Amino acid sequence: MTGANVEGVSTSMNSLEYRTFHAGRDGDAPDAPTAGWLEADFLGFHGRKPTPAHAAAVAGYLVADAQELTGVYDTASPKHSLHPDIPVATFASFEKPLTVSPGVQIPAHLISSVTVRATHRRRGILRRMMTDDLGRAAASGFAVAALTASEASIYRRFGFGAATWVHDLTVDTDARFALTKTPAGYCSVVDPGDIPAIAPDVFDAFHEAQPGSIARHTAYQDRISGRLTDEGEEDRARRAAVHYGESGEVDGYVTYRFSGWESKPHAIEVTDLVAASADAYLALWQYLASIDLTTRVTFSSGAPDDALRWALVDPRVVTVTNVEDRIWLRILDPIAAFTARNYAQDGTISFRVTDPLGFADGSFRLSTEEGAGRLERLGSAPVDIEMDAWVLGALYLGGADARVAAAGGALREITPGAAATLQRLLTPAVPVYSNTAF
Numbered sequence: 001m002t003g004a005n006v007e008g009v010s011t012s013m014n015s016l017e018y019r020t021f022h023a024g025r026d027g028d029a030p031d032a033p034t035a036g037w038l039e040a041d042f043l044g045f046h047g048r049k050p051t052p053a054h055a056a057a058v059a060g061y062l063v064a065d066a067q068e069l070t071g072v073y074d075t076a077s078p079k080h081s082l083h084p085d086i087p088v089a090t091f092a093s094f095e096k097p098l099t100v101s102p103g104v105q106i107p108a109h110l111i112s113s114v115t116v117r118a119t120h121r122r123r124g125i126l127r128r129m130m131t132d133d134l135g136r137a138a139a140s141g142f143a144v145a146a147l148t149a150s151e152a153s154i155y156r157r158f159g160f161g162a163a164t165w166v167h168d169l170t171v172d173t174d175a176r177f178a179l180t181k182t183p184a185g186y187c188s189v190v191d192p193g194d195i196p197a198i199a200p201d202v203f204d205a206f207h208e209a210q211p212g213s214i215a216r217h218t219a220y221q222d223r224i225s226g227r228l229t230d231e232g233e234e235d236r237a238r239r240a241a242v243h244y245g246e247s248g249e250v251d252g253y254v255t256y257r258f259s260g261w262e263s264k265p266h267a268i269e270v271t272d273l274v275a276a277s278a279d280a281y282l283a284l285w286q287y288l289a290s291i292d293l294t295t296r297v298t299f300s301s302g303a304p305d306d307a308l309r310w311a312l313v314d315p316r317v318v319t320v321t322n323v324e325d326r327i328w329l330r331i332l333d334p335i336a337a338f339t340a341r342n343y344a345q346d347g348t349i350s351f352r353v354t355d356p357l358g359f360a361d362g363s364f365r366l367s368t369e370e371g372a373g374r375l376e377r378l379g380s381a382p383v384d385i386e387m388d389a390w391v392l393g394a395l396y397l398g399g400a401d402a403r404v405a406a407a408g409g410a411l412r413e414i415t416p417g418a419a420a421t422l423q424r425l426l427t428p429a430v431p432v433y434s435n436t437a438f
């Protein structure tokens with residue numbers, strides 16, 4: 001669904017040129033536009049200046065994911081400024097499937113690498129890049145756009161609402177750590193270099209069943225295995241283990257590193273933990289807890305509804321140290337989006353959406369029956385609920401509670417009790433969660 005013909009140049013009043021192009025390579029190296037764009041991207045996210053090898057690897061990821069890049073070029077850069085081929089702003093978008101109900105995926109338009117140089121900020125560059133890009137995505141037929149946000153105060157104005165969350169977990173793995181029963185299957189330590197061959201099948205099985213999950217971009221395999229970190233180096237401290245289910249197939253893996261002898265208490269820091277079965281998930285935690293000379297495990301992408309607490313003799317060994325929004329969703333085509341997902345309960349509710357960018361603006365009636373949903377446009381008939389486009393994005397998967405949104409003033413009930421009805425209809429088959437960041 002990625003737009004095939006996005007290349008273009010346009011000049012604004014004030015010497016800024018917006019160019020959109022596909023990530024490309026010359027041999028192994030990034031091509032000239034991609035090389036300049038990468039320099040700006042690394043600058044914007046406070047990364048080190050990339051070495052030629054690191055730039056080549058990252059260009060390879062961008063090309064593999066068919067990323068569309070936008071660079072904004074200042075044609076009036078002063079003397080000694082960074083080379084004018086290094087843009088003052090970056091923006092990237094690409095397509096990956098989003099699981100909206102167990103077994104149901106839709107193509108999502110993912111937005112990433114948004115940077116504006118400090119000397120050019122707050123002049124509307126992000127607004128222009130975002131509105132142009134969302135317009136192209138809607139014209140290409142995407143029902144939803146998604147991003148992970150550096151700051152929570154930026155993206156509501158563009159119709160994005162936080163729809164999934166992750167928990168930072170600290171688990172004490174001293175003598176108090178014990179599961180109430182032993183999970184089926186067994187774990188084995190593997191070479192982290194084998195993870196890129198093992199992880200995709202496990203992730204796919206997890207992703208297929210998990211509402212809120214977004215398929216991973218190409219960089220993930222090197223990142224989780226430690227072959228090439230975001231700093232452009234191999235992490236030789238990275239370790240890995242897998243879980244074999246009763247069939248003998250791998251159905252879960254974990255990658256991690258030791259926090260160092262100077263850290264107190266000595267801890268294991270989990271980079272990635274993906275399980276396609278409940279036994280795999282619990283067994284991998286038991287494995288982590290059994291690593292000698294350590295008494296703590298930390299994991300920054302835990303599911304808010306975590307089975308571990310239910311499986312522990314003493315659930316207080318788990319501390320949630322932070323709660324963070326993960327996937328932000330923007331509905332571009334409400335009818336396509338709401339028809340795609342499944343519904344556990346039958347019913348009807350109507351709502352009016354205010355969308356300054358227009359994509360989701362209007363009044364709608366949602367009718368659900370025997371698992372399927374139908375969304376139809378209403379004319380000027382009265383509705384049960386009013387909300388802004390970002391609230392619709394937040395509520396779409398059912399992970400955010402409409403009643404709580406109403407209590408917070410984000411959703412206006414016209415018909416008393418309508419928020420509870422909406423929540424009943426949108427409640428997902430299993431709690432939403434995504435362990436992917438992009």
Ligand SMILES: CC(=O)SCCNC(=O)CCNC(=O)[C@H](O)C(C)(C)COP(=O)(O)OP(=O)(O)OC[C@H]1O[C@@H](n2cnc3c(N)ncnc32)[C@H](O)[C@@H]1OP(=O)(O)O
Pocket residue numbers: 044045111112113114115116117120121122123124125126127128147148149150151153154157
């Ligand atoms: C999906 C991702 O990639 S998340 C990563 C985002 N990037 C970063 O955090 C890197 C560092 N920050 C930056 O590069 C820039 O400051 C950006 C990209 C956040 C903002 O770019 P700018 O060009 O300055 O934004 P722009 O001038 O278009 O502002 C658009 C609107 O967002 C608001 N806005 C911009 N930045 C912020 C912010 N950090 N917090 C709150 N509001 C903001 C502006 O006030 C403006 O509001 P309005 O149009 O409703 O009046």
